[in-house]
Amino acid sequence: MKKYHVKKNDQVVVNSGNYRGEKATVVAVLTKNDRVVLKLDKGDAKLGKRTIKKSKANPNGGLVERAVSVHVSNLKKAAAEAKSE
Numbered sequence: 001m002k003k004y005h006v007k008k009n010d011q012v013v014v015n016s017g018n019y020r021g022e023k024a025t026v027v028a029v030l031t032k033n034d035r036v037v038l039k040l041d042k043g044d045a046k047l048g049k050r051t052i053k054k055s056k057a058n059p060n061g062g063l064v065e066r067a068v069s070v071h072v073s074n075l076k077k078a079a080a081e082a083k084s085e
Helices: none
Strands: 011-014 023-030 035-040 048-052 062-066 069-071 075-077
Touching: 011 035
Parallel strands: none
Antiparallel strands: 011 023, 011 075, 023 035, 035 069, 048 062
């Protein structure tokens, strides 16, 4: 079993790509592909668009905004916040 430096519900910072420097929360870890699904902290923004086929549930198909996965090497844990004394 693979071991990663991030787990579900961890606060992380994106190291590379269009969202470099953004803080996010880990939603899921996909161990088979070494990828992580993120939810950006800056609001309702999605990470990307995916194409979907026509189906009964979605008769038009086309582009849908949804969270996409990011490779685990493109993330680092956010610094722990200092405790108030």
